[in-house]
Amino acid sequence: MSVSLGLHRLQQVDSHRDRIRARLKAIEETLQADDAIRSAQQTFAASESAEKTAERDLRFAEAESVKQRVKIEQAESSLYGGQVRNPKELQDLQDEIASLKRHLITLENREFDALSMSEAAEAEYQIAQAELDKARASAASQHVDLTVERETLQKDSERLTLEHKAAIGAVPQSILQIYEQLRERKHGLAVVAIQDSACAACGSALTPAQQQSARSASQLFYCPTCGRILYAS
Numbered sequence: 001m002s003v004s005l006g007l008h009r010l011q012q013v014d015s016h017r018d019r020i021r022a023r024l025k026a027i028e029e030t031l032q033a034d035d036a037i038r039s040a041q042q043t044f045a046a047s048e049s050a051e052k053t054a055e056r057d058l059r060f061a062e063a064e065s066v067k068q069r070v071k072i073e074q075a076e077s078s079l080y081g082g083q084v085r086n087p088k089e090l091q092d093l094q095d096e097i098a099s100l101k102r103h104l105i106t107l108e109n110r111e112f113d114a115l116s117m118s119e120a121a122e123a124e125y126q127i128a129q130a131e132l133d134k135a136r137a138s139a140a141s142q143h144v145d146l147t148v149e150r151e152t153l154q155k156d157s158e159r160l161t162l163e164h165k166a167a168i169g170a171v172p173q174s175i176l177q178i179y180e181q182l183r184e185r186k187h188g189l190a191v192v193a194i195q196d197s198a199c200a201a202c203g204s205a206l207t208p209a210q211q212q213s214a215r216s217a218s219q220l221f222y223c224p225t226c227g228r229i230l231y232a233s
């Protein structure tokens, strides 16, 4: 077997492995993109807690207003009940009721604010829940396909590792070094076939003498234009 044929086989196996590795990497990244779920979960948890707090604040504000109204009712029933006759005491009672009513306005404003906060928090909570459901549904539908594809690719990868070892065995060590260095410089593609009297990588035309050189069993022939090793079948 000529050196370039051995290298060409190795190149085909390695190119296939490169494609599989790139695809596996992309799949892993997508599966990791469960980040989307994680992020949606965090937002949901935060909105859930904010909603509970706002709800509690609202209940508290409502209770405070109710208590204040009860106080006012009690004071008014004393005022109009007839038990208090002393003008000074009656005046004090009227002042107290006026003061209680002023504070009730403050409490009712607080209650209104708490209600607005609670409604806003509830809306945020609903949005966060919908976003989380969406992220989960999207991940689930993607993952079924991707998990199956990953399994297939991992098996292909194992098979190609064996093929890679076999292909390496057919290439002398010194040439293997040249190949690996060239692969690094040429984006993974070190060996290309001659197609229609031209380099299959860069397309530059080759003379019959150059093609003949590429057929040499013992020596490597490089494309004069792109510098890749040429293989002539």
Ligand SMILES: [Zn+2]
Residues within 6 Å of the ligand: 199, 200, 201, 202, 203, 204, 223, 224, 225, 226, 227, 228
């Ligand atoms: Zn070329």
